[in-house]
Amino acid sequence: MRKIAILVIVLMLVGVVFLSGCSQNTTKKEEKKTPQELIIGSWTRTDGRLLQFYSNNSYYVHQNNLSYWSTYAINDTHITLNIAGRAYAGQYIFESNNNFIEFTENDGTIKTYTRN
Secondary structure, three states, rough: OHHHHHHHHHHHHHHHHHHHHHHOHHHHHHHHOOHHHOEEEEEEEOOOOOOEOOOOOOEEEOOOOOEEEEEEEEOOOOEEEOOOOOOEEEEEEOOOOOOOOEEEEEOOOOEEHHHH
């Protein structure tokens, strides 16, 4: 009888440890990522333009017959995209579990991107 009681207690402890590990909130891991880490990946703008950001601060743009590589810089609230020798800068906000970016250029133009 004593062995059964010990076995039940051990099984309960294993179950509690297992279940507590499964209930972790995965969005907390996303919150700890830097803006540089969050932007890496493929994004589509509302007009169909595709942007792919890489960890080496380069990005690729494709829309219709237009394709090119360039560089970007990102910090806590601002991003600068270098395009054909010009720098387009503005503020960005990640939304909806970091699956959308709203980019407001310095002239007030707002562009929205969706993670692919």
